[in-house]
Amino acid sequence: MKFSLKYSLRESELLKEFKNSSIIKLDKNIYTTKEMINIEKEIIQKVHQGFSSMPKALNELIKQKNHKLDINLTLDQKKMLEMILDTKDRYNAVQGDAGTGKTFALSKLNKILKDDIEIIGLSYTGKATAGLEEVGIKSYTLHSYLQQKEHKKSNRPKLYIVDETSLVGSKQIDQLMNISQKENSRVVFIGDTKQFSSIQAGNIFADMQKFGIKTIKLKQTQRQKSAITKSVVQAYNRDNTDQAIEILKKNKLFKEIENYDERIDYAVESYINNNQPLILTSTNQERKEINNQIRNKIDNPNQEHYLNIKESKQIKASKWSRY
Template sequence: MEQHRHLSVSQRNAVEDVLTSRDRMMALEGVAGGGKTTSLTAVREGAERAGYQVEGLAPTSRAAQKLAEAGIETQTLQRHLARGEQQGDGQKRLYVVDESSMASTKQIHTFVERLKENDRVLFVGDVRQHEAVEAGRPYAQLQEAGMRTARLDEIIRQKDPALKEAVKQLARGEVREVIGNLNSQCRVHEIGDLQERISEIAREYVRSPERTLVVSPDNASRHEINEAIHRTMQSERKVSTDEQRVHVLYARQGVTGADRQHARNYEKGDVLRCSKGSKPLGIEPGEYARVSHVGRESNTLTVKRHGGKELSYDPRRLQGVTVYRDSERKFAEGDRVQLTAPYHEQRLASRELATIERIESDGNLKLRMDSGARSSSRRNSIRISSTVML
């Protein structure tokens, strides 16, 4: 560990615990801001010196991108499982599974079943954060069953002592206490009038767009706030006044996983994205289709696919579907946007942030990604939201 003197005591202990363990599977449990990426960089370097090939897996493309910052070649857990059973080649491998609390029982079961003799696994996550959308909480259950667990319990990211204490309270789930703490520090500001509140949010955002996150509880206020920010940015000449209308998709939030099995919950004109695809139905992963007919009595949907070909099916047969409605939204050069679906062709993850550099005559958006990459996206090939995604 001499080459990692920059590590904190918590980080050093966790890295040593991982690298000296003889267990085939173990966990690295860490609080938000605990220096996970720095610790995993040290783990990767130590494992590679011991002859291991380190591979990263994560349940979402955004999490996979964050894991890659530790220098670990990473893909989504879903893509890894979709490859099917692979032949063993004798190579020692260390799989680092990030955001493990979001992996379902079925995914972890399939993943563990396919491990080879020389494979080892480091599950990374926080049992208090998001759990899997699908059934099960295997990450927490493995720990409860006695899986060896190293812990990153010291918050490194937050330097302000008062805010650091607030972060610790949040990590312990003490929401009421942390609000009171922040309020006593005069960090909570309440504005009763709706329009005055929206205007103040817009002014605060314009002061530092790249360092500000706005959160809203519903779509209606999200649209109002986006519009206010857009206009304020234009008045401050941080966004061009030359606008162009662009087609965008927004998720129908009220349609849950159970709802998607019943045709009556769909509407003609809905846009569907099939993240998993279906071999029996001939649907490719990531394909889009538009609902052209709803058979409520027969529980069937008829959708129009790319090229105009129609397909009828029982929605209970197709998993991993997201339901959208489309609308037009005004964009201008300088607007901040966020991707709401991965764009695998250019290795862009869902939830990445970007700034519009140029809107071309054919509707092409030239984006400057916050990650440093640049991407051109056809108006129908990437779903984006104007200014901020709330």
């Protein structure tokens, strides 16, 4: 392994290191540090300190906008906006399943508040930041915003929208909370605990919900249009993967092929005959083999064909602020 430890350590040596350091064993193969425990305790304390802490003038200003809620919103989306508009808490959360229209609801929120409230979008990824920008919300990656030495002062009340919060580590959440307390601004954390979790320390989005942050849950799927795809997504959202696969099999939308060569052949034929479907592989070896076979099976050598091949990209921490 390229990045493996050069020398092995005995368990006794590891335990000795743990005893003389700030590392704490929580469970089998699960470790943390005293620093992280303290940070996460402080985050929960800040959530509780934020209950009913916002100035009444701010809430009255926001509440006046409530009558502008769009009739095209789903019931869940309306509940989401009503919470954001009416709450007196400094911190709130939106737990939204994939495809429930969180970004669409935010576009309506921005139209309601943009003249009176400064809304700032924050996200762990540049892609999500771009999505917020598309609906008119001035946005930054969380890394770049937190690295700013000073944050622009505003004559208007400020509202932070943190998208994809499940990807954000506890330290960053704590930093943003410190900023919001200093500015007397509000924060809405939006995400889905069932999607990817943070690669940094902490599962704080789930923990905040567990320990009392006011949360609205979005479950009404909007992205999927057919009854079949909706039922599949709903099963996944209930953590019932077996049921989701059974629905796909029943409707002949899921095919298992045990033999490796037959599986590769089927993927290649599907690509050529079915309008270039998306092919996902678990290894580079499979990717290269499928690509080569597709090229070999193309009938017309004079006809141009394009293969979109996507690979993961590692970004150093020092360059995060650029994305």
